[in-house]
Amino acid sequence: MSDRLPLFVVTGFLGSGKTTLVQRFLRGPGGQGTGVVVNEFGETGLDHQLMVHAAENVELIGDGCMCCARRADVGRALYDLVRLSRGAGQRRFARTIIETSGLADPAPIVGTIARDPWLRQHVELVSVIAVIDAVAGLRNLRDFEEARRQVAISDALVVTKTDLRASVDPLDIGRAARRIAPDLAAHDAQDPDFSLVRLFDRTDGAAATRHRGGLFAATEVGEHDIAVGSFTLSLPDRIDWPAFTLWLSALLHRHGDQILRVKGLIRTSAGANPVVIHGVQHSMHPPVHLLGPDDGQKAFLVFITRELDRRRIEDSLTRFLKLNCSSARVTDR
Amino acid sequence: MCEVCAIFGAGEHWSDFGRLRDERYPFDGIQHYRDERKRRIQLLNLVLKEVEVSCEDWDGEALMLYDKAGRSKIALTLNDVWPAAEALSGRCIDPLDPSFMPGADFV
Numbered sequence: 547m548s549d550r551l552p553l554f555v556v557t558g559f560l561g562s563g564k565t566t567l568v569q570r571f572l573r574g575p576g577g578q579g580t581g582v583v584v585n586e587f588g589e590t591g592l593d594h595q596l597m598v599h600a601a602e603n604v605e606l607i608g609d610g611c612m613c614c615a616r617r618a619d620v621g622r623a624l625y626d627l628v629r630l631s632r633g634a635g636q637r638r639f640a641r642t643i644i645e646t647s648g649l650a651d652p653a654p655i656v657g658t659i660a661r662d663p664w665l666r667q668h669v670e671l672v673s674v675i676a677v678i679d680a681v682a683g684l685r686n687l688r689d690f691e692e693a694r695r696q697v698a699i700s701d702a703l704v705v706t707k708t709d710l711r712a713s714v715d716p717l718d719i720g721r722a723a724r725r726i727a728p729d730l731a732a733h734d735a736q737d738p739d740f741s742l743v744r745l746f747d748r749t750d751g752a753a754a755t756r757h758r759g760g761l762f763a764a765t766e767v768g769e770h771d772i773a774v775g776s777f778t779l780s781l782p783d784r785i786d787w788p789a790f791t792l793w794l795s796a797l798l799h800r801h802g803d804q805i806l807r808v809k810g811l812i813r814t815s816a817g818a819n820p821v822v823i824h825g826v827q828h829s830m831h832p833p834v835h836l837l838g839p840d841d842g843q844k845a846f847l848v849f850i851t852r853e854l855d856r857r858r859i860e861d862s863l864t865r866f867l868k869l870n871c872s873s874a875r876v877t878d879r
Numbered sequence: 880m881c882e883v884c885a886i887f888g889a890g891e892h893w894s895d896f897g898r899l900r901d902e903r904y905p906f907d908g909i910q911h912y913r914d915e916r917k918r919r920i921q922l923l924n925l926v927l928k929e930v931e932v933s934c935e936d937w938d939g940e941a942l943m944l945y946d947k948a949g950r951s952k953i954a955l956t957l958n959d960v961w962p963a964a965e966a967l968s969g970r971c972i973d974p975l976d977p978s979f980m981p982g983a984d985f986v
Contacts, residue, residue, distance in 0.1 A: 663891070788919035791894035791957060792926065796974040799961040816897025816915060823893075835899040858975045866974065869925055 550670035551581075551628055552641040552748040555655055558677030559686045559693040560648030563706035567677055567735065567742070568645055576743035579640035581627040583620065617658045620644060621665060628668045641746060642669070649692050652699045653806075653826050660829035671831060672748055676700035676730075678723065680713035687722050697723050698806040698850045699826050702745065703732045727807065728776045729848050777856040779810075781845040785867060787814035793866035794823075794830070797859070802828035804854045810847035811836075820845075890916070890940075892956040913939065923960065929980050930968035934960070 558564045565584075571577045624642065631639040646652055652674055659665045676697050678687070683705070686693040697703065703723050705716040720732035733740045790812070798805060809824035820843070822834040849859060890912065897915065901907050916936065923934045927944070934954075937943040942954040944963050952963040961972050973979055 666891075787894075787897040788915055789922055791897070792919060792922055793974060795894065795957045796926070796961055796972060799958065800971070800973045801975065814897050816911075817899055819899060821897065830893040832893050832896045837899075854975075858977075861977065862974045865980065866926075869922055869980075 550668055551624075551631060551639055552672045553624070553644065553659070553669050554641060554672055554746055555644045555646065555652055555674045556677060557646045557650065557652045557674060557696045557700065558648065558679075559683075559690065559696065561682065562648070562677045562679045562686075563735070564645050564648075564677045567704060567706065568643055571643075571742040571746055574742060576746070579638075580746075581631065581639045581642040583623040583627070583642065583644040617654045620655050621658050621662055624659075624665060624669055641672075641748065643746070651692065651695050653695070653829075656699065656826040656831075657829040660826075660831055666832075670748075673701040674699055675702045675704060675745065676723070677704050677706055678719060679707040680705050680716055680719060681707050681710055683719050684714055684722055687719075687726070694726055695806065697726045697730070700727065700730065701824075703730045704735050704740075704745070705732060706735045708734050708736045726776065727850050728778065729809065775852070775854075776848065776850040779847045779849070779856075779860055779863070781810070781812055781847060782867070783845060784813045784815060785845070787816040789867050789869055790814065790863075793863055794825075797862065798825065798828050798830065801854060804852045805849060806852060807850040808847060810845070811843060812845045812847070813840075890956075892958065894919075894957050919957075926972075926980060927960075927964050930964055930970045930972060932964045932967050934964075 556564050556568055568582065572580060572582070623644075627639065627642055644655060646655065656671060656674065659669055659671050676699075678693075678697070683693075687697065703720065705719050707713055708716050716732070716734045720730075723730050723732060733745070794808070798808075805825075805827060807824070807826055809822070811820055811822055813820050817835065820836045820840055822836060824831055824834075849856070851859075895912065898908060898911060906912075916939065920934055920936055920942070923942075927934055931947050933945050935943045935945070937953065940955075942960060944952045944954055944960065944967055946967040950967060952967055954960040954963045965972055
């Protein structure tokens with residue numbers, strides 16, 4: 547699995563500074579060997595030899611649920627990049643970045659990778675990064691569902707334009723974003739300690755960051771004035787993996803369109819190591835196993851939902867985990 | 880591995896990756912996957928009983944669902960079980976419904 551091409555999705559509302567951020571990374575140390583897929587040519591314009599343009603093309607399938615839509619353009623572009631990277635005499639790409647258009651919903655991209663067997667084998671979605679600008683960001687979050695969905699589906703947030711006079715405090719933006727996604731790791735692009743190399747690093751971007759860097763330092767969020775809500779469930783120390791997967795799979799089947807994001811850290815009957823799980827709407831990604839010594843962080847699940855009651859989800863999980871099956875439990879051998 | 884069909888039987892669905900696989904020998908722990916699969920099917924039957932559907936393993940790679948009349952549907956992964964069961968039973972499976980699984984046996 548480690549042979550897969552690491553993929554980072556950079557999303558963000560119109561004019562948030564996505565292209566500038568990507569360009570800054572490509573031109574800086576660590577940006578070499580990066581393939582880029584863009585959906586639109588923005589004002590800034592990327593000048594990059596490994597760039598593929600994919601005209602945004604969303605195919606709605608099934609009942610029209612956005613996360614089940616297939617981004618044929620993204621599938622094709624990634625296929626081309628993997629082939630290019632693996633061609634004879636080619637140096638393999640270190641990573642690929644997809645920069646979405648400003649109004650794009652990242653869910654179909656995530657879903658396309660999760661559902662395509664070939665892409666699953668060859669591409670590893672490391673993280674979804676939301677870019678939000680410190681001037682118009684708060685207003686966009688308040689006024690536009692697209693902006694809220696982009697934040698809800700993301701693992702990390704980069705606040706740009708914090709050096710402009712009209713900018714608001716990045717902490718306020720971080721707080722507003724965390725009301726949508728409580729475990730979001732927020733970065734100020736102007737902070738001298740902010741490292742794009744770490745942001746686009748496979749190990750830092752994946753489980754390690756999520757685990758140690760505070761992405762999972764989720765806190766309960768109280769009442770708020772937006773349709774998207776989030777909550778954290780504490781879990782028992784070790785849960786029955788078959789029962790848990792059964793429950794989550796059934797839950798996402800029935801209510802996936804209302805579950806923008808589910809992620810968590812769990813310990814299961816299937817193995818000794820803690821496991822990080824994450825999914826977007828109807829699509830789950832293969833779990834990430836945290837290697838090394840277990841630091842004992844408590845197990846939990848974070849849900850980012852639209853109009854779904856926490857109590858119902860908690861009660862349902864409790865009932866499934868108590869299902870009595872007479873067979874011996876699967877043990878760690 | 881099934882030597883006739885060349886099916887390994889460890890599964891490629893996200894739910895089949897509860898344990899870290901050895902990349903060089905992914906099927907080393909095949910007995911673990913089989914035990915886990917067996918338990919998942921037993922649990923599935925407890926859940927599907929509510930919509931009068933039953934489920935059997937199909938060569939360690941897919942699941943076969945039956946209704947009371949004997950009609951069947953194949954579900955390739957756990958994701959496919961729910962729409963298949965709903966199609967066979969004509970009923971909706973909602974794990975959040977507090978009245979779902981009233982007769983199930985809980986520990």
